[in-house]
Amino acid sequence: MSAGFRFEVVREDPSGARLGRIETLHGSFETPAFMPVATLGSVKGLTPRQLEEVGAEIVLANAYHLVQRPGVETVQALGGLHALMGWRGPILTDSGGYQLMSLADLVRVEDEGVHYRSHVDGRAGLLRPEDAVTVQEALGVDIAMSLDECVPSGTPRERIARAVDRTGAWAARGLAARTRPETALFGIVQGGLDVGLRTESAAGVTALDFDGYAVGGLSVGEPPADTARVAAVTVARLPRARPRYLMGVGTPRDLLRFVAMGYDMFDCVLPTRNARNGMLFTRDGKLVIRNARYARDPRPVEEGCVCYTCGLFSRGALRHLVLAREMLGAALATLHNLHFYLRLMREFRAALREGTFPSRGALACGAWA
Amino acid sequence: MSAGFRFEVVREDPSGARLGRIETLHGSFETPAFMPVATLGSVKGLTPRQLEEVGAEIVLANAYHLVQRPGVETVQALGGLHALMGWRGPILTDSGGYQLMSLADLVRVEDEGVHYRSHVDGRAGLLRPEDAVTVQEALGVDIAMSLDECVPSGTPRERIARAVDRTGAWAARGLAARTRPETALFGIVQGGLDVGLRTESAAGVTALDFDGYAVGGLSVGEPPADTARVAAVTVARLPRARPRYLMGVGTPRDLLRFVAMGYDMFDCVLPTRNARNGMLFTRDGKLVIRNARYARDPRPVEEGCVCYTCGLFSRGALRHLVLAREMLGAALATLHNLHFYLRLMREFRAALREGTFPSRGALACGAWA
Numbered sequence: 001m002s003a004g005f006r007f008e009v010v011r012e013d014p015s016g017a018r019l020g021r022i023e024t025l026h027g028s029f030e031t032p033a034f035m036p037v038a039t040l041g042s043v044k045g046l047t048p049r050q051l052e053e054v055g056a057e058i059v060l061a062n063a064y065h066l067v068q069r070p071g072v073e074t075v076q077a078l079g080g081l082h083a084l085m086g087w088r089g090p091i092l093t094d095s096g097g098y099q100l101m102s103l104a105d106l107v108r109v110e111d112e113g114v115h116y117r118s119h120v121d122g123r124a125g126l127l128r129p130e131d132a133v134t135v136q137e138a139l140g141v142d143i144a145m146s147l148d149e150c151v152p153s154g155t156p157r158e159r160i161a162r163a164v165d166r167t168g169a170w171a172a173r174g175l176a177a178r179t180r181p182e183t184a185l186f187g188i189v190q191g192g193l194d195v196g197l198r199t200e201s202a203a204g205v206t207a208l209d210f211d212g213y214a215v216g217g218l219s220v221g222e223p224p225a226d227t228a229r230v231a232a233v234t235v236a237r238l239p240r241a242r243p244r245y246l247m248g249v250g251t252p253r254d255l256l257r258f259v260a261m262g263y264d265m266f267d268c269v270l271p272t273r274n275a276r277n278g279m280l281f282t283r284d285g286k287l288v289i290r291n292a293r294y295a296r297d298p299r300p301v302e303e304g305c306v307c308y309t310c311g312l313f314s315r316g317a318l319r320h321l322v323l324a325r326e327m328l329g330a331a332l333a334t335l336h337n338l339h340f341y342l343r344l345m346r347e348f349r350a351a352l353r354e355g356t357f358p359s360r361g362a363l364a365c366g367a368w369a
Numbered sequence: 370m371s372a373g374f375r376f377e378v379v380r381e382d383p384s385g386a387r388l389g390r391i392e393t394l395h396g397s398f399e400t401p402a403f404m405p406v407a408t409l410g411s412v413k414g415l416t417p418r419q420l421e422e423v424g425a426e427i428v429l430a431n432a433y434h435l436v437q438r439p440g441v442e443t444v445q446a447l448g449g450l451h452a453l454m455g456w457r458g459p460i461l462t463d464s465g466g467y468q469l470m471s472l473a474d475l476v477r478v479e480d481e482g483v484h485y486r487s488h489v490d491g492r493a494g495l496l497r498p499e500d501a502v503t504v505q506e507a508l509g510v511d512i513a514m515s516l517d518e519c520v521p522s523g524t525p526r527e528r529i530a531r532a533v534d535r536t537g538a539w540a541a542r543g544l545a546a547r548t549r550p551e552t553a554l555f556g557i558v559q560g561g562l563d564v565g566l567r568t569e570s571a572a573g574v575t576a577l578d579f580d581g582y583a584v585g586g587l588s589v590g591e592p593p594a595d596t597a598r599v600a601a602v603t604v605a606r607l608p609r610a611r612p613r614y615l616m617g618v619g620t621p622r623d624l625l626r627f628v629a630m631g632y633d634m635f636d637c638v639l640p641t642r643n644a645r646n647g648m649l650f651t652r653d654g655k656l657v658i659r660n661a662r663y664a665r666d667p668r669p670v671e672e673g674c675v676c677y678t679c680g681l682f683s684r685g686a687l688r689h690l691v692l693a694r695e696m697l698g699a700a701l702a703t704l705h706n707l708h709f710y711l712r713l714m715r716e717f718r719a720a721l722r723e724g725t726f727p728s729r730g731a732l733a734c735g736a737w738a
Binding site: 040041042043044045046047048049069070073074077078079083084085086295296298308312313314316317319320321323324326327328329330331332 | 409410411412413414415416417418438439442443446447448452453454455664665667677681682683685686688689690692693695696697698699700701
């Protein structure tokens with residue numbers, strides 16, 4: 001276990017859900033937790049203060065993106081990623097394996113690591129599992145992720161099996177490369193939609209002493225029933241005493257479902273990316289603010305919502321700002337959506353605390369349940 | 370005079386500058402005042418709360434733009450422009466004559482008004498001086514501007530003279546069209562760089578009982594010496610008991626100079642537009658944040674600055690956000706620049722209050738003086 005990192009299960013719910021608590025050197029937070037996505041070091045359009053005010057307690061950045069720009073040495077010269085972001089709370093970085101394999105050109109994955117050309121400047125690079133750990137340690141983050149190999153959905157079983165082997169070998173190499181005890185390191189389970197391979201991957205990765213365990217390669221376009229099936233099989237193979245992180249998930253309904261399965265941590269671009277496209281989350285479902293019916297609607301995005309956006313702006317006003325492509329429109333929509341997501345997580349945790357989880361959790365999801 | 374609008378000269382400085390105070394139904398503010406530009410109803414990237422925090426006391430929006438979108442009836446249905454913007458302080462709107470003549474297609478100016486095709490949807494429109502007043506009254510703003518005819522610099526004297534006549538006639542027609550006593554109305558002096566025409570325009574417009582008087586058509590590309598010469602001649606023709614507004618001005622040096630001449634109100638896109646291009650205002654002059662020298666500079670944009678941006682972000686961090694085109698970079702730069710401008714105005718007013726204006730004012734401008 002890393003120094004300064006501590007996970008405690010506060011309460012186990014009969015549903016399988018857990019109320020937990022994670023301590024880091026940059027503060028503690030309760031789980032289940034949702035991490036807003038700050039790929040390049042900012043949650044697009046929001047100041048750190050706004051992030052705090054919507055209830056964010058931990059944010060997620062992306063090591064691959066930060067290596068491309070501004071570069072690790074620059075981040076270090078500026079005092080580390082917390083200083084760069086102006087964020088004093090915990091930060092988790094994804095190693096960026098997924099982004100690298102989807103964004104970079106001429107990617108060639110070998111046992112040694114990932115050879116690639118940068119999507120920003122075309123420079124050739126090699127990311128080894130050891131580098132992934134070194135880079136994230138250098139960024140000064142609280143939680144780092146192992147480098148894993150992600151394969152597209154529809155990949156043949158044999159090829160997935162090789163990625164599982166490689167991900168396991170990389171996990172061990174990354175763990176062995178640690179030098180900074182303040183940085184917690186999570187291992188990642190892969191295996192596509194193959195239950196056997198997921199089981200094998202979980203066995204391999206959990207045999208290594210990581211601070212937490214993540215499930216990657218889900219929610220990448222497969223049918224929701226497959227996601228749920230594989231997530232359920234996998235979570236049963238993860239140790240109860242460590243945090244379980246389901247990467248890239250999801251909708252409010254997904255969060256309810258996977259919290260009930262016993263997952264503790266989540267991240268997703270849905271609330272932030274959709275906000276920038278004018279899609280708002282409300283208890284009554286999605287609200288597409290560009291719709292003409294909202295042009296003169298004086299009600300807030302969600303009635304009863306206490307976020308800054310809903311306190312000050314009507315649907316009509318927000319629609320105007322979004323249609324006129326004013327930056328403020330995207331920022332206000334992002335603020336509301338994150339408030340919605342983080343309120344949902346607070347409701348889940350309150351329900352877990354008082355033993356009313358599935359029902360109160362579903363109630364909080366509203367039309368999304 | 371309109372109901373609820375009141376201007377008082379608190380102190381006249383030997384320099385010619387005045388410390389004043391304007392009351393409106395949405396609050397009062399001191400002059401000299403700088404109005405951040407919120408063309409479409411938002412200062413790009415900033416929430417109303419951030420605007421308040423940088424010290425904005427009155428903001429400027431643009432009636433022509435708001436007529437194009439979201440439309441006056443929509444603004445009314447949403448509770449007026451203050452509600453649309455989420456801004457509780459005073460609002461001044463420009464009639465948009467200048468924007469109309471520079472943005473719209475197929476503009477044809479006649480005595481009746483301005484025939485145009487919208488730059489947004491191509492629809493034909495006619496803006497008469499009466500309409501300009503009616504529209505701004507309907508928006509519910511605190512200070513409306515008369516419709517004026519702006520001519521490009523380099524226009525022959527005869528053509529400028531016709532614009533002066535038309536602007537005077539339109540001023541009278543707009544004044545006669547008032548129906549909402551809560552909306553103050555300012556007249557506008559035109560006349561290009563011709564001192565005789567400026568004098569004539571000022572005589573005509575000040576013969577009408579406006580709540581304040583503006584000088585338009587300056588700072589549109591002419592040499593600074595010409596701006597100063599014409600501004601000086603014109604200000605001497607404006608009544609001392611009414612606020613004097615120099616439209617579209619300017620740099621910190623311009624503000625110092627024109628405050629000293631006796632102008633009370635200013636607006637300019639420089640601090641906000643330049644921020645979005647990565648140009649920061651500091652006491653030491655301009656700072657181009659994209660410059661490579663700032664990549665690892667851990668200092669704030671301006672040392673000693675107490676704005677949110679300088680309190681939390683290094684030059685290197687801001688450079689990264691701007692280069693990565695993160696919305697937050699533009700917002701943080703805007704926040705700092707407006708803080709710089711509004712601090713400057715506070716310094717000017719403090720200097721006028723204590724009788725140290727030109728020297729303390731110049732000091733506040735730093736390298737810009």
